[in-house]
Amino acid sequence: MSNTQIIADSFPALHQTIGDKRLVYLDSAATTQKPQCVIDAITSYYEHDNANIHRGVHTLSMRATKAYENARQSVASLLQASRKEEIIFVRGATEAINLVAQAFARPILSVGDEILITEMEHHSNIVPWQLVCEQTGASLKVAKVNDDGSLNIDSFKELLTKDTTIVAFAHVSNAIGTINPIREMCALAREVGAISVVDGAQAVGHIPVSMSDVDCDFYATSGHKMFGPTGIGCLYGKHALLEEMEPWQGGGDMILSVSFEETTWNNVPFKFEAGTPNIAGAIGLGAAVKWIESFGYDAMVQHEQELLAYGRDVLQSIEGVTLIGASEHNAGVIAFTVAGVHPHDVGTILDHEGVAIRTGNHCAEPLMRRFNLSATCRASISVYNTSKDLDHLGSAVQEAIRMLG
Amino acid sequence: MSDLRELYLEMVTDHAKNPRHRGKADPYDCIGTGNNPVCGDKVVVTVQLHNRTIESVKFDGEGCAISTASADLMAEVLIGKSVEEAKKIFKGFHELVTGEGTSDNLPNKLAVFSGVREFPMRVKCATLAWHTVIAALDGVEDVTTE
Numbered sequence: 001m002s003n004t005q006i007i008a009d010s011f012p013a014l015h016q017t018i019g020d021k022r023l024v025y026l027d028s029a030a031t032t033q034k035p036q037c038v039i040d041a042i043t044s045y046y047e048h049d050n051a052n053i054h055r056g057v058h059t060l061s062m063r064a065t066k067a068y069e070n071a072r073q074s075v076a077s078l079l080q081a082s083r084k085e086e087i088i089f090v091r092g093a094t095e096a097i098n099l100v101a102q103a104f105a106r107p108i109l110s111v112g113d114e115i116l117i118t119e120m121e122h123h124s125n126i127v128p129w130q131l132v133c134e135q136t137g138a139s140l141k142v143a144k145v146n147d148d149g150s151l152n153i154d155s156f157k158e159l160l161t162k163d164t165t166i167v168a169f170a171h172v173s174n175a176i177g178t179i180n181p182i183r184e185m186c187a188l189a190r191e192v193g194a195i196s197v198v199d200g201a202q203a204v205g206h207i208p209v210s211m212s213d214v215d216c217d218f219y220a221t222s223g224h225k226m227f228g229p230t231g232i233g234c235l236y237g238k239h240a241l242l243e244e245m246e247p248w249q250g251g252g253d254m255i256l257s258v259s260f261e262e263t264t265w266n267n268v269p270f271k272f273e274a275g276t277p278n279i280a281g282a283i284g285l286g287a288a289v290k291w292i293e294s295f296g297y298d299a300m301v302q303h304e305q306e307l308l309a310y311g312r313d314v315l316q317s318i319e320g321v322t323l324i325g326a327s328e329h330n331a332g333v334i335a336f337t338v339a340g341v342h343p344h345d346v347g348t349i350l351d352h353e354g355v356a357i358r359t360g361n362h363c364a365e366p367l368m369r370r371f372n373l374s375a376t377c378r379a380s381i382s383v384y385n386t387s388k389d390l391d392h393l394g395s396a397v398q399e400a401i402r403m404l405g
Numbered sequence: 406m407s408d409l410r411e412l413y414l415e416m417v418t419d420h421a422k423n424p425r426h427r428g429k430a431d432p433y434d435c436i437g438t439g440n441n442p443v444c445g446d447k448v449v450v451t452v453q454l455h456n457r458t459i460e461s462v463k464f465d466g467e468g469c470a471i472s473t474a475s476a477d478l479m480a481e482v483l484i485g486k487s488v489e490e491a492k493k494i495f496k497g498f499h500e501l502v503t504g505e506g507t508s509d510n511l512p513n514k515l516a517v518f519s520g521v522r523e524f525p526m527r528v529k530c531a532t533l534a535w536h537t538v539i540a541a542l543d544g545v546e547d548v549t550t551e
């Protein structure tokens with residue numbers, strides 16, 4: 001962890017105090033802080049290259065188009081997609097999943113078809129499927145989660161049948177951090193002829209993610225959870241599937257030619273990027289990808305796993321603290337409750353100690369119900385955190401117990 | 406920075422830990438359910454009325470210290486009040502916790518929630534039971550005015 005101070009130094013927002021306490025940011029699962037290079041890339045774009053893309057003949061437009069398309073290439077390389085056309089820029093994981101639900105699933109689903117998800121999904125990987133079920137008459141099936149927070153793979157296999165059309169699941173759970181065996185799950189889906197949709201919002205920027213290795217059909221990400229800006233994310237889709245799909249939204253840039261009699265769609269991925277996109281966001285995301293690559297996933301995984309083990313120890317040694325869903329294959333997310341102190345109160349008291357965590361149901365109400373809870377506290381780790389941060393977390397939790405426990 | 410001790414006054418933590426009015430009014434004339442999606446809290450408030458006077462208020466459900474204490478002290482101050490008075494007190498209480506008013510014209514005990522104004526994220530906790538009771542009373546009003 002020797003270079004962690006150097007890392008933390010490149011995230012300007014981390015250098016502040018809350019009241020008179022040093023900020024300890026343990027809410028990266030909600031959104032990560034941004035490195036200076038991402039902030040600079042966005043500023044520089046607006047200061048020097050700002051123009052609309054894909055249509056101008058002038059220099060600025062050409063520069064903006066190049067930067068936007070370079071960002072697509074960077075994301076494609078990071079995700080090990082086979083070609084950059086497989087990367088569609090969207091608003092975030094939510095929009096990516098909705099795009100698949102509406103543009104891919106809706107036209108092919110009918111009564112009798114099944115969509116399989118899991119109990120640990122974020123609402124954004126539940127509600128779009130509920131909507132499409134309502135629209136088509138398909139039904140939703142839900143695979144169980146074990147007590148330790150891991151997926152019950154037997155339940156998953158049992159529910160996977162010849163009627164399963166789509167299987168959608170998180171790579172990493174946002175609420176408890178479980179890392180799912182997605183390669184195996186995608187292979188199982190393929191065996192029954194189902195299409196796999198992976199919600200990767202919590203994976204990219206934490207653990208290596210390779211489309212060629214996982215062999216999923218769709219993969220959704222959010223830029224703001226991987227050191228990039230808000231309002232930008234990606235949908236990866238297998239090229240052949242994207243080619244087959246009808247567009248999702250209509251507008252400029254997604255067409256080759258328009259007349260009142262007939263309109264021809266643009267090629268993939270532009271077919272799915274109607275209107276002026278978030279150009280600055282994509283460029284910022286490209287910078288974030290470069291940052292991730294320069295750091296390297298090996299170092300990232302090692303650092304976060306060390307901190308996860310350390311943080312779990314710190315919390316477990318405090319009487320009254322219970323870890324929730326602490327599975328063996330876990331990303332740097334620690335969910336916990338404190339006996340006698342409601343998570344919301346824990347959150348307020350921790351904030352007073354400068355420690356930022358998230359409390360509540362974490363947009364995963366069904367999972368909370370699965371654990372008979374209405375809310376938990378969640379500390380989530382990123383590369384810029386240190387063991388000192390987790391010590392602060394521990395002492396702040398003790399302060400909460402002193403006050404209200 | 407705002408002082409935590411202003412938020413978690415002893416009276417607040419005492420009522421949070423040992424609420425006096427938890428349960429269900431039996432029989433009750435109106436019932437309301439309040440949800441705070443931010444923290445997953447849920448409160449069910451039941452009210453027993455005699456004419457238009459509140460005889461008993463009870464609350465049940467799970468909540469943080471602020472929402473539990475607020476529900477409990479709400480029940481305490483509303484007993485014996487008319488429906489109209491209850492609404493007036495709620496208006497004043499809302500102004501108190503959002504920093505738009507003072508506790509001058511409020512039942513004394515509610516002054517312990519003055520500190521909430523420094524914690525905008527907690528206003529919903531402090532007002533959840535109140536919103537719920539007013540909705541419940543409105544339900545009854547609709548019935549009685551028919």
Ligand SMILES: Cc1ncc(COP(=O)(O)O)c(C=O)c1O
Pocket residue numbers: 029030091092093094095122124125170172173174199201202222363
């Ligand atoms: C697992 C998971 N999926 C999807 C999302 C939705 O991401 P966004 O709000 O960026 O669209 C989140 C964000 O919290 C998440 O954690």
